[in-house]
Structure formats: structure tokens, C-alpha cells
Amino acid sequence: MPRTIHTEGQRALCEAIAAARREKGLNQADLARELHCQQSLIARIESGERRIDVLEFIKIFRALGVSPAEALRRVGEQIPADQGI
DSSP states (O other), X not given: OOOOSOOHHHHHHHHHHHHHXXXXXXXXXXXXXXXXXXXXXXXXXXXXXXXXXHHHHHHHHHHTXXXXXXXXXXXXXXXXXXXXX
């Protein structure tokens, strides 16, 4: 199996961030302002070009008004149990 950062789980995470942002009525620039970063960083995260660590995960979902624990549960449900690391 080829190694890639674009696993089903990673795609689910990227889509969860983008969906939560859209649900809150924010564009990428709005979210970037909330997080004190550049819009291009948000674009790279949502496209899967850039992975995030757990602290960034928490900050992003808090900025979107979504419980990080609930976001993790939702993303986790989309990751196949037999998917490797």
C-alpha cells in the first residue's frame, strides 16, 4: 500500500473543518483572523496539503464553536477500523 497523507481519515478531517467553517458562515479569511494566521494556511489545511497536530485541532474547532471532542468523535466514525497508521 503506498504511503500518503491523503488517507480516508485525513480527508474526513479536512472536510470536517471546511464544513464546520461553512456552517458558521465564515470564509477562510474569517477563520484565519480568528486564529491569527494567514488565509493560505487554512486553505492548505482544508485541502489536505498541511496536516495539523492535536493542539491545532483543538484551537480550530474551538474557533468554529464546535466541541473538539465531538469533532473527534465524528471524524473517528469515518475512519475504517482496519486502516493502518
